Amino acid sequence: MMTPSRSSARPLSFPVLVADIGGTNVRFGILPQAHSPLRTFPTVQTTMFDSFAQAAEATVLDATSMMPRSLLVALAGPLTSPSVQLTNAHWSVDPAELARTLHLSTVIMFNDFEALALALPYLxxxxxxxxxxxxxxxxxxxxxxxxxxxxxxxxxxxxxxxxxxxxxxxxxxxxxxxxxxxxxxxxxxxxxxxxxxxxxxxxxxxxxxxxxxxxxxxxxxxxxxxxxxxxxxxxxxxxxxxxxxxxxxxxxxxxxxxxxxxxxxxxxxxxxxxxxxxxxxxxxxxxxxxxxxxxxxxxxxxxxxxxxxxxTEPQPAISGLSSFATLPDRFAMDLSGRRLDV
Structure with missing residues (x-):
């Protein structure tokens, strides 16, 4: 059963997949362990795939033997319901469905510029x-x-x-x-x-x-x-x-x-x-x-x-999500309704 968590500091299971979904492009990275170097992947366009899960499978999972256990995803749209419809793209992102499809233990959703703000202290x-x-x-x-x-x-x-x-x-x-x-x-x-x-x-x-x-x-x-x-x-x-x-x-x-x-x-x-x-x-x-x-x-x-x-950093939101994955206790956030744990 999946339950929402309020705490931003609860530890994540690694590897952690991080993704930044904009209106046009989606960017990916993966952290094998808490203090390992971030591995990035080619940027792809949202129009190339029917869903985020398809994009993640084709761009990340087919290119690495690491199977992510957690997903931190930044979305270009308001987080007003469990399923988020992107403002300027055709994808709808449902964390429960992603957890099932990608075999994840944790999914946390962020607004795309909220994720970018996480990077500011570390640029x-x-x-x-x-x-x-x-x-x-x-x-x-x-x-x-x-x-x-x-x-x-x-x-x-x-x-x-x-x-x-x-x-x-x-x-x-x-x-x-x-x-x-x-x-x-x-x-x-x-x-x-x-x-x-x-x-x-x-x-x-x-x-x-x-x-x-x-x-x-x-x-x-x-x-x-x-x-x-x-x-x-x-x-x-x-x-x-x-x-x-x-x-x-x-x-x-x-x-x-x-x-x-x-x-x-x-x-x-x-x-x-x-x-x-x-x-x-x-x-x-x-x-x-x-x-x-x-x-x-x-x-x-x-x-x-x-x-x-x-x-000038080309992927600042990815950097921000990585900072959160590595140092969650540095951030105070209420993740009610947007952190799902299996």
Whole structure:
């Protein structure tokens, strides 16, 4: 019989399979023992398989003789029921079914950015690119956000010598125009669900929306731009509309990051993850990102001291899940309804 556990510190049976399921890609790793090196596997697309179990079997189990006993899985969607439907992919993930299919003793579900937040205390300097601000306070709250297929957001707070990640759906907060440039552009933006949220503009589709809106302002055809890759490809061809779209994208990212920094008073730093911004690493420092981050009167002086970082580690959520598997007593989490033990 499977029973839920409240404790995050209960030991796991090894080997431990870790998986990060995004809207487009799924990444895998396996820990043979608590302090063994993490073994990673090729990233695969969710559209290549009918289910997570099929992807795990084909990508991991067929490539190793190790049979995992536990699964830590990060999901791009709210953990509102025992079975989780991904927000931007066709998979539904049922932990009880996974335990039966993959012969597991324990399955624990995490929000994908909650898993990324678990990695923040352990990221090294060579896994980060600092973009402005002062020095972080090691015990202060931290925030991570990241544009990809959607826009993920999570916080991390410290207390009683343990870290607690705070998962949410902050990517769906409203994004409002501020200056004349914004007010002119907003009239041309394609809305999502009748509104303009942060995710509407700060995602792969959001970059394409920005391109189409700018093209409409210029009176030229931009409807061919349907995905973020279309806009970045156009920028590589020196398309000035694409170049402006990327600048706006980074500026709006700074604006939302600054809002989240105020919300959490994140003196521990604000971290940018996701699959899109690392492609613009060489532009981030010279874009409007940091100025928009700090433009939060009357609290500009507070924001100027909060550091911002681009995460350059390619699989930070996998690293976060591995940290949890290795050091579960470093984290304080209520896993009611999302830890299943056989």
């Amino acid at each position: 090294r300097e060579d896994q980060l690119l600092k973009v402005g601000g002062g020095e972080p306070s090691s015990r202060a709250p931290r925030v991570v956000l990241g544009p990809g297929t959607g826009l993920g957001v999570a916080g991390l707070v410290y207390g009683d010598q343990r870290y607690t990640p705070l998962a949410g759906e902050g990517g769906h907060v409203s994004l409002a125009p501020e200056g004349e440039r914004d007010f002119a552009l907003w009239a041309h933006l394609d809305r999502l669900h009748g509104r303009i949220s942060a995710e509407t503009l700060l995602s792969g589709d959001g970059l394409a929306r920005l391109y189409r809106a700018l093209a409409r302002q210029e009176g030229v055809d931009g409807d061919w731009c349907r995905e973020g890759a279309d806009a970045t490809g156009a920028a590589a061809r020196n398309d000035p509309i694409a170049d402006e779209a990327i600048d706006l994208f980074l500026t709006y990212l700074g604006r939302v990051a600054g809002d989240l920094a105020l919300t959490f008073l994140a003196r521990g730093g604000v971290y940018i993850g996701g699959g899109i911004v690392p492609r613009f690493a060489d532009r981030l420092a010279t874009s409007g990102f940091r100025a928009a981050f700090e433009a939060k009167a009357p609290h500009g002086p507070i924001l100027r001291e909060i550091p911002t970082y681009l995460i």
